[in-house]
Amino acid sequence: MEAQSTLQVFVNGDFVPAQQAFLHISDLAIQRGYGVFDFFKADKHKPLFLNDYLERFYNSASLMYLPVPYTKDELRQILQKLISLNNLEESGVKMILTGGYSENGFDPAAPNLIIQQQPLVLPSKEKVKKGISIITHEYLRDLPIVKSINYTTGIRLLHHMREQNAEEVLYFNSGIITEFPRCNFFIVTEDNTLVTPAHNILKGITRKNVMALAAKKYKVVERDITLQEVKQAKETFLTSTTKRILPIVKIDGEVIGTGKPGPITLELLQDLMALEQEVLAETVR
Template sequence: MPSNDKLFAYNLGQIVPLNEATLHISDLSVQRGYGVFDFVKVQQGYPLFLDDYLDRFYQSAELMHLAVPLSREEIKQVISKLTDLNKLPVAGMKMILTGGYSEDGFTPMNPNLLITQLPLTLPSADKVAKGIPIMTHDYVREVPEVKTINYSMGIRLLQEQKASGAEEVLYAKNAIVSEFPRCNFFIVTHDGTVVTPASNILKGITRKNVLSLAGRRYKTEVRDIRLEEVLQAREAFLTSTTKRILPIVQIDEAMIGTGKPGEVSMQLLQDLISLEVEQVAAAKGW
């Protein structure tokens, strides 16, 4: 596997060595933290569910009044070129669209597009088998339907998260849970219904796929979930591009279910892995 100094990136209209990619300090991403991004998992040279990620990327840009300088087809061509150059078996492809070089440090100008690809390590089998503890925090993200580059709250909470032994932080406001900084949230009720929050969330692509897979086996619901319901749930888990499905066994000081990963969570993880394998096989014509 090549080291990071041998990788390539798309930087302001050109493909360059990653260590030569630059952005001027006048960019609004630096001045005001203004921009959007998206993140695609590349497996065996194939970007999984790419059209879904591009849909969300362009929607985020539109909601933040930023024009993407490349068409969807042109972005796909860049991703294909980077995948060929970098030769990473499992990787994350990040598309970042910034507010551009602003003359007054506040007004968006021509957006800048950067695309990088770096190695990706998925959760270990041991972590999945044990499940993870999480903590809660009273918060709702600004414009949660947009995948912005503003992760200030999640980053600020890292020290508290580490001190508590929590793996992730679940946002909740007025006792209604929403999402994690980088993941979506699910519970499994005692009657076997798979439930995920409906509001104040970024609609994750893995969340979408898991809802579809769960609907083949279980009853599903998309609605508000109160924190007290979470504490009484049979199972809980999170979903994301980089983590797939991770079972949650503890929230704050409370144990969830039996304190071990549940059968629904584990079944859906296997279904999701199978779906990814099918995507790669279809792309390669196997």
């Protein structure tokens, strides 16, 4: 935390040290948990897949009736300046748009825009090699297509996860799988078809890239997936900006497939890492 306090943060038009970045208590993010955000990875000072993340950020803001105070081009310039100021080799950048300083603690006001950058540590080779365990929980987020700042349920379930030595919690609704608090979900069926939930999810950028990469080699389907089908899958894995692709080898204490990361999962991880390097190379030119 001490090292992060020396980083610069963008708050409503100004770049300030992190320890000087504050919002007033009347902000609806504090009063009611009202706001949206997005998060992307920067490697060698270059944002990855930024256009996709900005599109989703502006879409979330629109659906929550929060006007972004900058055009996309202006925001790109702000992001690049922040990345240059902090000079982190590998990092995560979070854009937060809040409900603003509300006079009555309920009605939105002019949104506040905060952008922060932090060092990023990706999953270790050992974790990828072993795979992870997850648990499930019945829950459906409000407005799943919006990347809201409300993570109450996911945070509340952290102690349940730790009690069961699980790394993530997978949501389902009426027996149908949806998503993780911060990740998307895939299964590989016996005929090597990749299936990912189609409804009541936030459509991740890594999910989009993995689907495109997988479609070059395998059949890819978006549809409902039952909880029972998950337990019978050949392989399962999650996708996210910060985790790329992580194999899942155990769900609710039940072993999935062989109990080891599957070959298709590991192959797609290599493909995704190669794609990231291609995008970086194109950005540098």
